[in-house]
Amino acid sequence: MAKVSIILTAFNEEKYIGKAIESILAQTFEDLELIVVNDGSTDRTLDIINGFDDSRIKLISQENRGPGASRNRALKIAQGEYVMYLDGDDWYSPNAVEVAYHEAKGRDTDFTFYQMINYDDKTGKIYENDWFNLTIFDESFENTVFKASDYEGSIFDMSVGVCQKIYNTSFLRRIDAKFPEGIFFEDMPFFYYVLLKAERISIIKRHLYYRRKHDASITHVVDCKFLDTVPAGQELMRIFIENGWYDAYKFDLLAYKINGPRFALRDIEENCKIPLYELIKKDYLSIKQSKYYQDFLENLGPVKKKFFQDIISSKDYDDFITLNQA
Known part of the structure; x- marks a missing residue:
């Protein structure tokens, strides 16, 4: 059984899916499985996925059902002790899984935040912002374990993105955590349910995840x-x-x-x-x-x-x- 399951969902990501998968297979931490959900892609996404030959990859190919349903389906078959999520147009730093796993395992957390860094697809510029840098957590939250009620500010100032955390799989199953299906912005209700059920949370002030900004991003175009x-x-x-x-x-x-x-x-x-x-x-x-x-x-x-x-x-x-x- 793998120590970490990485769930990657993709819909028409032919331009980016290769880099996303490569960033997982090249991790310094090798004891992982990659569950890829091809969510009804009509471009070359599935062909690119099938071009990778690695026994750690599990492929689910389905009619388009949206990110919530895709993630729920993948979580059901995840065998890892911990779960991480990656979007098909993003990628991990080379040691992301190693750093996240050792923090979560070492502190026995229900889930752990880590920092994201932004990448502008047009300019190639890499830049930080306060939201994904977790600046709402001051130094008193570093190298410790806490729960939502320990945070004196508004929990609605926290980053809700599912891909910015590593989760204890048993914890998610014990609380029956599920994403809403059939809608976008499914991260948000999922996050708050998980946050307020969690007893042990920690943070990693390191950029483990590269978030690509491009014209087709869900949150980039207000359509x-x-x-x-x-x-x-x-x-x-x-x-x-x-x-x-x-x-x-x-x-x-x-x-x-x-x-x-x-x-x-x-x-x-x-x-x-x-x-x-x-x-x-x-x-x-x-x-x-x-x-x-x-x-x-x-x-x-x-x-x-x-x-x-x-x-x-x-x-x-x-x-x-x-x-x-x-």
Whole structure:
């Protein structure tokens, strides 16, 4: 049985998948398995995957089901003591698995954060930012183990990306951790469920992961995929409510739920604005009929509260724009 299972999901990644796989097979830590999910690619992705001859590779090839379903399927067959995730357009530093495994194993963590570094595909520039550098964790969190309640800031300032952590496989299975299926932004509800279930967390202040920024990146182009900020936020609310975490975190939770679709509606491509508005309105009207409506009114700051109320009271998207600019 391998010590680490690496789950790599890919949809039409012919330009990048080779480098991603090579970065895994060339790791200084060799006791691993690589589970590659070809998620219905229509380009040469599958041919490139099949061009690698390494007994550590397990291939799942399926009709397109999205990243959440792909990761759930791979996790079911993972045999490693720990699990890491890699996107098909990114890659690891040469010793990433070795460093992550020894930290997680040595401190017996449920999961461990590590730093990511950004790569601009157009310019070739490598650059850092605070979000992926984990700067919200000061030096008191280094070389120790903690849990979410030990962090005095907002947990909603943490990086939610699934690929920025190594996870104890038994822990994920014990808590029945699953990604939402059929939507994008599946990392976010998964992360908060795992975070608040975890008793032992640590951080590694080293750049182990290279995150490629390019024109087709999911988070780079604000297109109709961002309609899924609404169901992702609904799933997040469900998780907090059903697990008894709502009251402890509601002030920041409600702001976080509002801000995702709010910023998406501001920035999304023109042809997606009305569909997104309609999804948000349906969600907010449902909230208005629920016992949580008053919490939104009492806990949201003035800008978010106005957005919330303007969506509810507007007749259509144009009317909302008029109200919200007032």
